[in-house]
Amino acid sequence: MISYQDLVKHFGSSLSDKDLQSFLANLCSDLTDYNILEHDYIISQQIGIEFGFTNNSAVYEVDEGVVFENGNPVFTHFVLHPKSSTLIIDLPFDVNFTDNRIAIIKKAGNPSLTKEGYIKFLEKDFLVDNYKVGDIIITFDYDTEKKTINHIQVRDNNLAADHLKL
Structure with a gap:
């Protein structure tokens, strides 16, 4: 069992880094x-974690399905799903996946930024609370009806892709 901080320690590591590869394999x-043609993640369905990478140096054409240069994927964020609680024992702000939004705000305080609305192409409502703790952004994505956690994203605000920065 590990803390989410054990994952954060590896932010900035290249996917080719032997220490990161060993950590992930363990x-x-x-x-x-x-x-990169499919997404910027390495995923474990078994433990419910998505390891996200930013790869600004890759050269590719998605429509043609061609990678001209692989670039250097750098570990910048991860997404924890409820299943991950079997491995991650220490979540941000001492929350757990059974907490609702009210409980999270009591533990974490008021969010730095809240976004809610409707995603037309997915045909669903969304609600996310973002907390900025130093250079780390912690985002709680909620079920809009129950106000329970769908997933938690943790990212390095300095390293993440521009669309993920706060």
């Missing part, structure tokens, strides 16, 4: 391969 036995 955590998960079912990691998907990194494929």
Whole structure:
């Protein structure tokens, strides 16, 4: 069992870094391969974690399905799903996946930024609370009806892709 901080310590590591590869292999036995044409994540369905990478140096054409240069994927964020609570024992602000939004705000304080609305192409409402703690952004994505956690994203605000920065 580990703390979410154990994952944060590896922010900024290249996917080719042997220490990061060893850390990930010791955590998960079912990691998907990194494929920038599909997404910026390596995923473990078994433990419910998505390891996110920012790869500004890759050169590729998604429509054609061609990677010209693989670039250097850098570990910048991760997403914890409820299933991850079997491995991650220490979540941000001492929350747990059974907490609702009111309980989280009591533990974490008022969010730095809240976003809610409707995503037309997914045909669903969304509600997220973002907390900025130093250079780390912690985002709680909620079920809009129950106000319970769908997932928690943790990212390095300095390293993440521009669309993820706060």
